[in-house]
Amino acid sequence: MGIYVIRVPDIGEGIAEVELVSWHVQPGDRVSEDQHLADVMTDKATVEVPSPTHGKVLALGGSPGQVMAVGAELVRLEVEGEGNLKENAAPAPVQQAPAAPVSVAAVAPAAAAPVAAAPAPAPAPLRPAAAPRGTPAVVRKEGERPLASPAVRRRAQDMGVDLRYVHGSGPAGRIGHQDLDTYAAGQGQPAGQGASPYVERHGEEQIPVIGLRRKIAQKMQEAKRRIPHFSYVEEVDVTELEALRQQLNRLHGSTRGKLTLLPFLVRAMVLALRDFPQINARYDDETGVVTRHAAVHLGVATQTDGGLMVPVLRHAEALDLWACAAGIARVAEGARSGKAPREELSGSTITLTSLGALGGIASTPVINHPEVAIVGVNRMVERPMFRNGQVVARQLMNLSSSFDHRVVDGMDAARFIQAMRALLETPALLFVE
Structure with missing residues (x-):
């Protein structure tokens, strides 16, 4: 040997x-x-x-x-x-390696706060919510944390399941989603059903900030420390745009793919940037040089199991609606699966961020350093508006944007967003050169 x-x-x-x-x-x-x-x-x-x-x-x-x-x-x-x-x-x-078989070592999921160097006392043992039939009983040692991904941990917390009592069928005892399903199905009911909801809970968990979460924390801290942000929010009437999107999906959805609002927003951004090149830029504040880019390399803020990533859709200015939609889906899926090539993880010139249905009324997005601007999309809602003296229902949506005030003046930022608004409210202009 x-x-x-x-x-x-x-x-x-x-x-x-x-x-x-x-x-x-x-x-x-x-x-x-x-x-x-x-x-x-x-x-x-x-x-x-x-x-x-x-x-x-x-x-x-x-x-x-x-x-x-x-x-x-x-x-x-x-x-x-x-x-x-x-x-x-x-x-x-x-x-x-110990002489006797060892238990599974704890691998902490990514989190959003630093951890102290010394470990905290182990949380007090909790009783399992339900003992599933046909599943081996699992009793882990005091203070031992089971092996599971951040997504599995979040789901277990939502279900009220203590992972220390869940059998892991993956490599090295890793707990997967199927193990949670097996545990929850053990009594033919959701985990925790039948137990009193008014039970005191004790215990705490320290989660080291490592891996992607550490990179996110460092990048966000650097962006806020170095960039004097200012934000600008504008309401956009997207009634005609939404009608156009639905019509295009009815005509071409089965052959060319379904369109969301994002490709239209990207097209509006590309056209508006032609008149505001100082916004499609990167600022090297070490050398004091702003580099304006003719190409629009769009950062697409993407939520993954590990945290926020910003893959890059290159040359968005050269893509039609369907190519743009396919490109956004491709780079986002690459980020979520962890298979995005290195060239798609850097080099963006401006970033678009959207929380979809969770978009809220307004937000103050953080600039993706060293870019100088980011545009955020908020939730679309139907609200009453006055048009020609009549109260009518319209589809409204806010654009929330942030800019680097060192190199982008407030007036230019407002005019840029207003240019995007004009294009989105009259969608035929998106296709006029």
Whole structure:
């Protein structure tokens, strides 16, 4: 038997270190060639680290949230044959495998607040909401956190389920959505049904800010620290635009795809930016240089299980409505699945953000540094309006925008949004060159 050391890979682009986001194996596990061992994150993307060989995990070289240098020891395997570890090589500090089988190590989901260095006392044990039939009983140790994704944790919290009592069928005991479904179906009723809703709850959870959540926190903090934001909100009557959208979907939806309002908003933005090039720009405040771009590389704010990402739809100015709709769907899905290529995760010149049906009345979006503007779309609602002395029902929607006041004057920002409004309220103008 020999020892095979897997090191932090060189991902290229001059990257010297990565952040360890999560483990998919634990000491004592047997792994096969190409099996997914860990996730590491650079400034631009999350990268999966596969195993180059078969073997047994002896030790792990770090914990989630730790920043590791390229070439540092990541995983130590016991393999058939000689392995690749030299006898005189100094051993790296690793988590040693215990003699007895170990329980699943806790991998914390991403969260929105920093965590203290010292761990908090373990939460008091809670009773399971229901004991599912046909599912092995799971009793984890005091303070032990089950392995699950942030999405699964959020869903369990909404269901009132304590994950410590849920059996995980995934690798290393990871709990998935199907495990929650199995647990909830154990009594033929939703988890927690039949229990009193007026029960005191005790316990607390510390969630390290690691991986994507750490990058989001750093970027948001940097944007607010460096950019003097000012926001501008305008109401837009989109009645005719909505009628046009529905008509186009009736005529071409089955062959060219369904259209949402976003492609129309992108088209209006592209046309308005022709008269306001200072808004389609990036500001390097270290050198004091504003770079105006002829191309509109649109950042599409996208919510993922791990947090907010902004993939980039390149050359939006060259896309018709259906190509734009397909492009937005493609880059958003790439971000959600974690498979977006690096070139689609940077280089945007202006960003569009929308919360869809949750858009609210108004918002104050944060600029995607080093851009100088962001436009947010709020919820469309039907409200009464006066038109020609008559009260009529109209479809209204607010545009909420933020600008970098160092390089965009308030008057120019207002005129830009008014230009978008004029195009959206008379949608035929979107197709007039």
